[in-house]
Amino acid sequence: MNKFTSIILGAAALSLTAPAAFAADAERNDRLYDASGSSVAKVNRVTDDGDVLVIYKGKVRRVQAETLTKTDGKLMTSMTKKEIRRLK
Numbered sequence: 001m002n003k004f005t006s007i008i009l010g011a012a013a014l015s016l017t018a019p020a021a022f023a024a025d026a027e028r029n030d031r032l033y034d035a036s037g038s039s040v041a042k043v044n045r046v047t048d049d050g051d052v053l054v055i056y057k058g059k060v061r062r063v064q065a066e067t068l069t070k071t072d073g074k075l076m077t078s079m080t081k082k083e084i085r086r087l088k
Helices: 003-017 020-024 081-085
Strands: 031-033 039-046 052-056 059-063 068-071 074-077
Touching: 020 068, 052 081, 059 081
Parallel strands: 031 074
Antiparallel strands: 031 039, 039 052, 052 059, 068 074
């Protein structure tokens, strides 16, 4: 195996292990907005897999990374407030 092949295999391994969730680049204290653009809550914690924990309606809710995007500097979820309320 030559150096070029090793570099390509290494890059491929990194891309497979890095979750797509980090594309949203969520950080603690970011404001989370729902699908309609309404403010939900501040991010309390970002987990290792990119999910965010927020306190909404007095309970900690885990919003999955797959639903998160960063649009115009705003952290958005594709979920509605009603869907977030149902999360555990």
